Amino acid sequence: MQIGELAKRTGLSASRIRFYEAQGLISVTRRVNGYRAYSPEALVALNIIISAQDAGFTLEEIRRLMPGDLAHCRDGAVAWRPAEEVDDIRAMELRLDQTRLQIEALIADIEDKPEG
Numbered sequence: 001m002q003i004g005e006l007a008k009r010t011g012l013s014a015s016r017i018r019f020y021e022a023q024g025l026i027s028v029t030r031r032v033n034g035y036r037a038y039s040p041e042a043l044v045a046l047n048i049i050i051s052a053q054d055a056g057f058t059l060e061e062i063r064r065l066m067p068g069d070l071a072h073c074r075d076g077a078v079a080w081r082p083a084e085e086v087d088d089i090r091a092m093e094l095r096l097d098q099t100r101l102q103i104e105a106l107i108a109d110i111e112d113k114p115e116g
Helices: 003-010 014-022 040-054 059-065 080-112
Strands: none
Touching: 003 014, 003 040, 014 040, 040 059
16 A cells, blocks of 8 residues: 555555654565555555554554554453553552652651750
């Protein structure tokens, strides 16, 4: 598929698609006439990229999460990778809660100390 069709199907501009290509997030082949030819896997990859960016992932995180073989990717095949990120976020939240409680206890101790 040509870049115009890919842009139409994803809602992305052609320049944005070329940017993702330059970042190595999607691959493209060149036809004899020099036009870019995108595979159906490029559409899958762009949809993953769009969804991941909407969820707040950076391009580097998306690069790590992207499955290697999109041609054989089933609907749920990508789900386990972002799930690991969710687990990491939950662990960070727990550590932050513990740190907040420690700081609040420290503040209470300081405020309860008698003058002098």
